[in-house]
Amino acid sequence: MAPARDHRTPDDLPAAVLWDMDGTLIDSEPHWMVAETELVEAHGGVWTRDDAVSMIGSSMDVAAARLRERGVDLSTAQIADALNTAVAAAIAAGVPWQPGARELVEAVAAAGVPQALVTSSYRVLAEPFARAVGLFDVVVAGDDVTRPKPDPEPYLTAAALLGVDPRACVALEDSVSGLASAVASGAHVVAVQLIAPVDPPAGVSRTTTLRGVTLADLARVASGQLLDRRAA
Template sequence: MDGTIIDTEPYWLASEAALVAEHGGTWSDAQGLELVGMNLLDSAVVLQEHGVALSREEIADDLTRRVAALLAAEVPWRPGAAELLADLRERGVPCALVTMSYREMVEHLLEALPAGTFEVVVTGDEVERGKPDPEPYLRAAELLGVDVARCVAIEDSRPGVASALASGAATIAVRGHVPVVQHPGLSRIRSLETLDVGLLGHVLAGGIVDDLGDDE
């Protein structure tokens, strides 16, 4: 969700900086970008190391509330995301949302989408091991009732890509706030605006696409 479908990374960066500042510390965007795609409880450990005197669970809940409030005011779509989801829905392609954000936050996105856009939703507070572990994607495939090898995962972060590849799903990385390096079996694109059903089928069949080349 974050960074792939909606551009919430600025929301997370601002929320992390505010929380750390309230506990007397300092936090930079560069530090925040290191957490992109990570499980919230793992991110919380880093924030504890920067002076946030709360439990991991308290930090995760605090950040979720802050970002959810920002999302309630505006859902910042990534280019091409809403259009791709609409096309997949019209064609009857079953979709799952696999995110490390918590259910409270995800509800704001779901409210902004037509009913049935996602048949399955797997959130960070509903799995034991978050990304980069493959559990979230394996769980999504199980709930969809399909072999994960017949799925295409679209990601924007290093932990997300690692999770998707480890699950056995064909994987496409879309350029986001952090570089995703070349990896065997990984396709990379500049924007969801270039992604359609034909390209998804090509990648599912074992084809590799790389629009980034040596850029990252």
């Protein structure tokens, strides 16, 4: 049974909310950074925090190419397997939700608004998370698309699977490539600046945390208003 909507009419709400996963919903980026560092160092290379931050939101193909530049003598498939295995093991102890993220996902679900998980992570990581949460109608993972972020294909695919117009959706992202993907899809976009510095284009809402962001805020974003919740 679908969750009951709140007092707002459907026209007051986004057609759907499209979520990035790593960094936006869950604090998994530190695990990716550790996994990348350990893999590069195991092959005799050096991987700095700046290197790791620059990879936030990148597709596995892009990340693998950079890691090979630093001496990792493995194929993209082998690198993906090594990183996914390490990150999955780190997250297995419990979902590391970003502050306010779980509450907002639950509020959106309670209002009956469809939600999609749109991530550069492979399905081997995205599917267990989505299954544990149980509130996403659609999952679009990095290995589900031909052209990953920053191309709009992931967000356009999610909207198509949900049967909604992307221009009536709200997408939440924390990386440069993710923001480019979401903006190009036509969705209303909220940039969540948590780890990686982002400089979103005009017309993109901003926040430094999901704590305190409400369904009403997302409704305003969907109507074309801008949200600015950056820390002073």
